[in-house]
Amino acid sequence: MTTSRPGGRTAAVRQAVLGATADLLVESGLEGMELAAVAQRAGVGKSTVYRRWGSVPALVADLLVDMADTSSRRPATGSLENDLLAAARLIRRTLNDERQGPLFKAVIATATCDPATADALATFYRKRVDEVSSVVTEAVARGEAPAGVDGREVIRHLSAPLYYRFLTDTTPITAADVRRSVALTIAGMRTGVFG
Amino acid sequence: MTTSRPGGRTAAVRQAVLGATADLLVESGLEGMELAAVAQRAGVGKSTVYRRWGSVPALVADLLVDMADTSSRRPATGSLENDLLAAARLIRRTLNDERQGPLFKAVIATATCDPATADALATFYRKRVDEVSSVVTEAVARGEAPAGVDGREVIRHLSAPLYYRFLTDTTPITAADVRRSVALTIAGMRTGVFG
Numbered sequence: 354m355t356t357s358r359p360g361g362r363t364a365a366v367r368q369a370v371l372g373a374t375a376d377l378l379v380e381s382g383l384e385g386m387e388l389a390a391v392a393q394r395a396g397v398g399k400s401t402v403y404r405r406w407g408s409v410p411a412l413v414a415d416l417l418v419d420m421a422d423t424s425s426r427r428p429a430t431g432s433l434e435n436d437l438l439a440a441a442r443l444i445r446r447t448l449n450d451e452r453q454g455p456l457f458k459a460v461i462a463t464a465t466c467d468p469a470t471a472d473a474l475a476t477f478y479r480k481r482v483d484e485v486s487s488v489v490t491e492a493v494a495r496g497e498a499p500a501g502v503d504g505r506e507v508i509r510h511l512s513a514p515l516y517y518r519f520l521t522d523t524t525p526i527t528a529a530d531v532r533r534s535v536a537l538t539i540a541g542m543r544t545g546v547f548g
Numbered sequence: 549m550t551t552s553r554p555g556g557r558t559a560a561v562r563q564a565v566l567g568a569t570a571d572l573l574v575e576s577g578l579e580g581m582e583l584a585a586v587a588q589r590a591g592v593g594k595s596t597v598y599r600r601w602g603s604v605p606a607l608v609a610d611l612l613v614d615m616a617d618t619s620s621r622r623p624a625t626g627s628l629e630n631d632l633l634a635a636a637r638l639i640r641r642t643l644n645d646e647r648q649g650p651l652f653k654a655v656i657a658t659a660t661c662d663p664a665t666a667d668a669l670a671t672f673y674r675k676r677v678d679e680v681s682s683v684v685t686e687a688v689a690r691g692e693a694p695a696g697v698d699g700r701e702v703i704r705h706l707s708a709p710l711y712y713r714f715l716t717d718t719t720p721i722t723a724a725d726v727r728r729s730v731a732l733t734i735a736g737m738r739t740g741v742f743g
Binding site for chain 1: 656659661666707711713733
């Protein structure tokens with residue numbers, strides 16, 4: 354019998370199944386993913402996976418919820434420029450990582466062909482951008498950034514060039530890409546592009 | 549008998565097959581795409597499609613070559629700001645379009661799981677960025693942009709926020725997104741972010 358208490362058997366099954374989903378997405382991408390293979394890899398019964406998730410996109414959507422819950426905290430270096438640098442470096446490290454990179458690609462690819470995954474992906478990025486945007490809000494409070502700056506737009510524009518290279522190019526994101534993105538968002542803040 | 553002369557039967561077959569590939573990608577995405585369905589839709593023999601392309605990713609890669617060959621010319625309004633606006637508006641129109649949007653999503657998704665498609669996609673964007681970057685080169689010649697600005701980086705950073713919304717969010721790209729992206733790249737140029 355499964356229970357829904359946190360940290361109980363249900364939580365352990367979920368972690369095993371989401372771990373197996375991520376492993377298989379990294380190893381072979383979205384194509385050829387099957388619930389039965391996920392169940393086997395996770396060491397749980399097929400019927401559990403079918404009953405609880407029902408489809409590969411539903412599994413990927415739940416994986417995104419878990420990724421949002423467990424992702425790194427926002428940087429807090431005490432200076433806006435260093436916080437933006439730390440945030441951009443984390444994106445670079447994540448997308449260039451040999452496990453995380455293919456995982457993000459597979460998740461984004463799943464979102465292109467499944468509306469529920471697209472919703473989960475949008476929620477994931479909204480949460481992530483919200484969390485990191487507090488570095489801008491606090492910089493405004495310290496007088497380091499102009500009042501009225503939209504922190505979410507700052508973080509979206511910090512991230513975008515790194516994701517653009519990740520998804521449309523075949524070369525890794527460089528340290529120069531990170532520096533350019535930080536310099537560009539700071540220039541935008543100073544000239545009132547973000548409100 | 550097929551010949552390879554331009555505009556001949558081979559070219560007509562290619563156009564029919566690439567058109568059918570795009571139709572099926574728009575209608576049902578990458579999942580479930582099959583060469584046999586493409587051949588049927590195009591009204592050509594299955595063996596032709598198997599012999600000439602051999603796989604769905606190879607078809608998508610060839611579609612990208614065709615998309616690069618037939619995409620719009622660069623804007624030429626006579627002013628850098630208006631050229632950048634026109635370029636960003638074209639991206640917005642394309643990605644929000646009910647046919648082109650799903651097509652670009654499917655192509656980008658295919659690239660995440662197939663290295664040959666990823667190469668073709670990178671070549672497509674490199675050609676596209678090269679073509680549009682001449683609006684910056686000419687603005688430098690007119691004294692409208694600082695000497696030494698890297699036009700390719702300007703166009704990449706103009707495009708990135710629009711693609712970021714397209715791929716990680718579920719809301720359409722807005723006119724405000726377009727204006728913000730243009731204002732940001734102009735601020736970046738003026739402050740030396742692009743060299």
